[in-house]
Amino acid sequence: MRRFWEPLLMGRQLLLWLVIGSLTGGLVGVVVTYFLKLLFWSINATSSWPLWAFGLALPGGGLITGLLIYYGAPDAAGHGTEAVIRAVHQHAGKINWKVAPIKAIATITTIAAGGAAGKEGPSAQIGAAVASAVADLLRFSAQQRQKIVICGIGAGFAAVFGTPVAGAVLGIEVLAMGDLWYEMLLPSFAAAVMAYEVAHGLGLTWTYARAAEFLPFSLGLFGRLVVLGIASGLAAYLLVLMMEGLHHGMDSLREKRRWWPPIFPVLAGILLFLLFVVVGRAPGGLSLGLLNQALSGHTVGDFMWWWKIVFVAITLGLGMSGGIITPLFVIGATLGSALSGPLGLPLADGAAIGMMAVTAAGANAPIAAIFMGMEIFGSRLGPDFLIAAVPAFIMIGNHSVYPSQRVRLQKSPWVPISIGVALEDTPDHPLPPPWIRRRQKHTSADSQRPPASMS
Missing domain, CATH: 1.10.3080.10 (Clc chloride channel)
Known part of the structure; x- marks a missing residue:
């Protein structure tokens, strides 16, 4: 029965x-x-x-x-x-x-x-x-x-x-x-x-500029998208490192110097205003105008992605509040736009693919990023999103904008990590230079894949 x-x-x-x-x-x-x-x-x-x-x-x-x-x-x-x-x-x-x-x-x-x-x-x-x-x-x-x-x-x-x-x-x-x-x-x-x-x-609308066009596949395109993916992973890595550095500095001042915690968002506001004076207001707030400008195929400046990283790191690294995925969108779109010229890609395509690649890396979520790219820009760009998202996901290594993520995958045998614990709880062992690193088999007892219950 x-x-x-x-x-x-x-x-x-x-x-x-x-x-x-x-x-x-x-x-x-x-x-x-x-x-x-x-x-x-x-x-x-x-x-x-x-x-x-x-x-x-x-x-x-x-x-x-x-x-x-x-x-x-x-x-x-x-x-x-x-x-x-x-x-x-x-x-x-x-x-x-x-x-x-x-x-x-x-x-x-x-x-x-x-x-x-x-x-x-x-x-x-x-x-x-x-x-x-x-x-x-x-x-x-x-x-x-x-x-x-x-x-x-x-x-x-x-x-x-x-x-x-x-x-x-x-x-x-x-x-x-x-x-x-x-x-x-x-x-x-x-x-x-x-x-x-x-x-x-209830009347909510979502507006994304959709100027990206289908790119005929070729070996050259494959190589250029891999390069864009690597750059996207490194940009996400830089954002994570800057946020972590500011977090650690804030924690140190709070614990050792007894600084009052609400003062840190105030300092963030002062620093952001000084950046407004120097750079302008475009990288502040949600930056949806900047995002749609890049996705429409217009130039946004070669270093706007860098300024957006700085703005976001100060905002969230010093205790202000908000999400992280939209900033990843903007960083990726502006980086992809800046690299489109050297890589020989249409500006709108570079921005769309960069947007999804940085998101895949920063959130350690390549599958969701590929689906999101296809939902926003059309399924014909799906292979392009995949080609860029996977190297971006690999290049950020064992880091994430979500430090409470559990580790279920060792991305490289040369960068060992404990499986089954949160990223924020993994030991930060020093690594020797790559040219003297030998391949090691990870044999820790906690390397066994835990059950899918997530508990």
Whole structure:
């Protein structure tokens, strides 16, 4: 009888999580939509301010952000998604309900004032918090809570980017470097689709310039896209190193010098205003104008990608609040645009491919980045995204904008890493120069691949 009942029981499990995922996605879509509308209203309200006004707004916004985070919810610091990943792995998805509203307000005070951050981190955190609240209401078990929170993460990403397939995959792929929880693909997709449809029905729109054209495949194109992918991985690596350096400096001053934590976002605001005076306001805020300029095939300057890295590292590295994926979009698009000339690529194509390659590297999520590229720019560019995303993913090494990601993959035998622990908890062993490094077989007991339960 087992062979008779097994498909029916599997179908019941599938139907159950399709329903739960859809209901969760609908709720997340409503909350994220109104958060985004408030954020865009705030940005429009400050967009016409003169430069001197940002000299007050940036430090003032930093102070409000610092006070909210320090006294309200420390998990709302930075870009937020890493706190959700940590909650999934360490607390079965249990999210403090206070984090979502504080994260939303702190992000608005950061971005509207000119801080360089994104809108997706708060959306994913809001989605996870809503899903965790649903789990509390329905009295879910720890494993069920973990699953529904993953649905909430994917729904948040889908609503903010307008990409349900990529949002569903990204919500799973960011949990671990080199692994996917296959059981959650369809429930997460159901949540992402429902969130997307609800957000669209409530009037949310997503605008991406789509000037990229199909590139006929050739060996030369393959080589040029690999080079672009390598450069994208190194750019993402540079961003991570700068953010980590500022984090460590901030922690050192707080612990050894007893600095008051809310002062760091204020210092970030002061530094950003000085950069506004020198560079201009284009790399600040969401930089959607800069992004669409690059994706439209217009020049944006050879070093705008560098300035965006600096702006983002200061904003998030010194304790202001916001997401990280949108900044990765902008860094990748401006880098791809700058390298299009030397690589002989159309400007719009270089920007689109660079955008997805930097995202694949920074988030350690190449599959989601490829899907996202195809959803935004069309499936004909899928092979190009793959060719650039994979070397970018390899080149960033064992680093990520999400330090709470679990390690499920050793990218190179010459760079050993403990499997099954978070990136932030892996020992930082020194490496000798490559020319004297011998290939070693990783034999640590924790190198066994853990089960797919993510627990």
